[in-house]
Amino acid sequence: xxxxMPLDQADGLRxxxxxxxxxxxxxxxxxxxxxxxxxxxxxxTAFAEHGRHTLVVDAGERANExxxxxxxxxxxGIECLSSQVSYLAxxxxxxxxxxxxxxxxxxxxxxxxAAPHCDVVLVHASAxxxxxxxxxxxxxxxxxxxxxxxxxxxxxxxxxxxxxxxAMKLLTQRAGLVVHDLLLGxxxxxxRSERIxxxxxxxxxxxxxxxxxxxxxxxxxxxxTEPPTPELRRLVREQLATAHGGGxxxxxxxxxxxxxxxxxxxxxxxxxxxxAAAWAHH
Numbered sequence: 001x002x003x004x005m006p007l008d009q010a011d012g013l014r015x016x017x018x019x020x021x022x023x024x025x026x027x028x029x030x031x032x033x034x035x036x037x038x039x040x041x042x043x044x045t046a047f048a049e050h051g052r053h054t055l056v057v058d059a060g061e062r063a064n065e066x067x068x069x070x071x072x073x074x075x076x077g078i079e080c081l082s083s084q085v086s087y088l089a090x091x092x093x094x095x096x097x098x099x100x101x102x103x104x105x106x107x108x109x110x111x112x113x114a115a116p117h118c119d120v121v122l123v124h125a126s127a128x129x130x131x132x133x134x135x136x137x138x139x140x141x142x143x144x145x146x147x148x149x150x151x152x153x154x155x156x157x158x159x160x161x162x163x164x165x166x167a168m169k170l171l172t173q174r175a176g177l178v179v180h181d182l183l184l185g186x187x188x189x190x191x192r193s194e195r196i197x198x199x200x201x202x203x204x205x206x207x208x209x210x211x212x213x214x215x216x217x218x219x220x221x222x223x224x225t226e227p228p229t230p231e232l233r234r235l236v237r238e239q240l241a242t243a244h245g246g247g248x249x250x251x252x253x254x255x256x257x258x259x260x261x262x263x264x265x266x267x268x269x270x271x272x273x274x275x276a277a278a279w280a281h282h
Contacts, residue, residue, distance in 0.1 A: 023243035029060030
């Protein structure tokens with residue numbers, strides 16, 4: 001017996017391209033960075049200038065565990081912080097979506113269904129979690145797999161730099177993700193920032209065959225209401241272009257907005273407090 005045709009003929013197409021609707025940005029968590037919440041807030045600010053609503057999926061080592069509501073229905077766990085930012089505490093949640101191949105890619109489709117109003121999804125998780133989510137193996141079926149460039153986090157302390165490089169190695173060798181960006185949390189007068197970025201870039205090229213395409217320095221003491229720096233704006237434009245197949249034409253649909261479109265100070269403060277509370281808890 002034939003199945004009835006759906007009333008909406010476009011439903012199949014929408015489901016086919018569900019993972020392409022959002023800009024997916026893998027942000028590699030780093031437990032040795034004390035100000036990761038500031039970096040996430042700065043990213044949300046920059047995406048908001050392009051009219052994007054950002055969902056922060058926080059599955060890092062120091063994130064809060066996913067609530068029981070989120071485990072039953074993903075949408076119930078999403079908290080709206082402002083008109084530009086939503087937040088999902090997701091530690092331990094991604095493994096609930098693992099399939100027989102070890103992939104958790106279905107989580108991305110679940111997020112799109114749970115938060116269709118979000119244009120950008122920042123997945124803040126460990127390198128091993130991101131490998132399961134974004135792995136690209138030779139000959140694999142990549143239909144529906146988002147274009148992405150992992151964003152490493154580090155500061156100007158040796159432990160965080162070592163962790164960032166190890167994460168890059170894992171993503172390169174296990175997931176086939178060879179092009180990366182870096183957010184480096186350091187005071188403007190730090191004498192080590194540029195040397196650290198160059199060291200990571202050189203090691204990536206010499207030992208991994210990987211590329212550190214861009215890096216941006218973030219001041220951990222910056223005010224939540226400050227506009228993004230030109231360097232951060234450039235990185236976000238490139239991330240948006242990568243998500244849309246590498247072309248800049250896709251950005252014209254959402255021209256940069258005035259600074260009043262930034263996440264509210266309350267939303268930025270919530271991101272920082274969530275990160276600080278998780279840091280203190282551990």
